Amino acid sequence: MKTLDLQELEKRFQEKVDKEIKIEPNDWMPDEYRKTLIRQISQHAHSEIVGMLPEGNWITRAPNLRRKAVLLAKVQDEAGHGLYLYSSVETLGADREATMDDLHSGKAKYSSIFNYPAVTWADIGTIGWLVDGAAIMNQVALCRCSYGPYARGMVKICKEESFHQRQGYESLVTLCNGTPAQKAMAQDAMNRFWWPALMMFGPSDADSPHSAQSMKWKIKRFSNDELRQSFVDATVPQAEILGLTIPDPNLKWNEERGHYDFSPINWDEFWQVVNGNGPCNKERIDARKKAKENGMWVREAAMAYAEKRAMKKTA
Amino acid sequence: MSNREWPLWEVFIRSKQGLNHKHVGSLRAPDATLALENARDVYTRRSEGISIWVVESNYVHASDPSDADSLFEPSDTKVYRHPTFYDVPDGVKHM
Ligand SMILES: [Fe+2]
Numbered sequence A: 001m002k003t004l005d006l007q008e009l010e011k012r013f014q015e016k017v018d019k020e021i022k023i024e025p026n027d028w029m030p031d032e033y034r035k036t037l038i039r040q041i042s043q044h045a046h047s048e049i050v051g052m053l054p055e056g057n058w059i060t061r062a063p064n065l066r067r068k069a070v071l072l073a074k075v076q077d078e079a080g081h082g083l084y085l086y087s088s089v090e091t092l093g094a095d096r097e098a099t100m101d102d103l104h105s106g107k108a109k110y111s112s113i114f115n116y117p118a119v120t121w122a123d124i125g126t127i128g129w130l131v132d133g134a135a136i137m138n139q140v141a142l143c144r145c146s147y148g149p150y151a152r153g154m155v156k157i158c159k160e161e162s163f164h165q166r167q168g169y170e171s172l173v174t175l176c177n178g179t180p181a182q183k184a185m186a187q188d189a190m191n192r193f194w195w196p197a198l199m200m201f202g203p204s205d206a207d208s209p210h211s212a213q214s215m216k217w218k219i220k221r222f223s224n225d226e227l228r229q230s231f232v233d234a235t236v237p238q239a240e241i242l243g244l245t246i247p248d249p250n251l252k253w254n255e256e257r258g259h260y261d262f263s264p265i266n267w268d269e270f271w272q273v274v275n276g277n278g279p280c281n282k283e284r285i286d287a288r289k290k291a292k293e294n295g296m297w298v299r300e301a302a303m304a305y306a307e308k309r310a311m312k313k314t315a
Numbered sequence B: 001m002s003n004r005e006w007p008l009w010e011v012f013i014r015s016k017q018g019l020n021h022k023h024v025g026s027l028r029a030p031d032a033t034l035a036l037e038n039a040r041d042v043y044t045r046r047s048e049g050i051s052i053w054v055v056e057s058n059y060v061h062a063s064d065p066s067d068a069d070s071l072f073e074p075s076d077t078k079v080y081r082h083p084t085f086y087d088v089p090d091g092v093k094h095m
């Protein structure tokens, strides 16, 4: 093998990325590219897993068997998404357990949306429609990410996500065509989830320091603000069909831009929640820690059993 | 008590009769039996498969990407291995 200097390696790497050639686990990559991906993919994995908590809480209280089966399938999908992502982060040489410990210690973040509680049944429909809807907007863009294992995982996840959004919307259609109390419950959920859903796309481009590098490496294809705008444009007509009002007095179609205008986002709230002060941050992390600690004996027993059987075989 | 992490397994799925098993991803499991069960839950929730192989990742040997040139370039220059390299007179059929 010829030894190449770092500059030359970096140049070749960028040429590959520019030519849309995917980067695979054993290929050379800049340290920062690897670090950025480990951070992004593990936080994405944590979001899938933590995201099971607010919805899982409603499985036993779903209003009928159909909705219960659907919610169970959706939450199980989210567990699957977490697992695809943890295995793709492992291809970068990261230690799966260490990434989870970073979540538990507060070092690693996850999507701030899951720090809001799901207090009514309408919240479950709204989460499917808005939260999975926003996630889809992000994830569709990630299907073309330059890192092969992440991109392939995203393709699989996106196929599964579209049912998540549709089941949520369908559930809201039922509530919105129901009694005035049901409709009011749907509107209340909308009022609470709209802004946190818009925050899911992350800080404004101007305040997003890593964005430019991620775009150059084709980890990211669209800026946070572009994705947020696409989400608003797609969602407003869907809200109209439900007969729900979007809680933003400044929301209106801008003929010139060909997009909806909307109010500035309350970034103080966003940073408060990201930094641990949202309504459910502590509860969510405690639940994850408890799951790991209380499940540890099962993992140890399964491993001990496997080792014992392997020994018998060789004996 | 074992503090070791569950080993990593690569998962291959045959999507339908007549097709190859294809790599779909990986997972952690203590042994082959549970690896198969986990693979069923993680990778075939929507009838993606009719058969699963799991292989402990330790046993997979891969070619080194930096050897790609020396390994694969020689075949790029052998165009005569492809049928389109050969001219046959117009009118020759079934060839
Ligand atoms: Fe998901």
Ligand SMILES: [Fe+2]
Residues within 6 Å of the ligand: A078, A132, A135, A161, A164
């Ligand atoms: Fe989802």
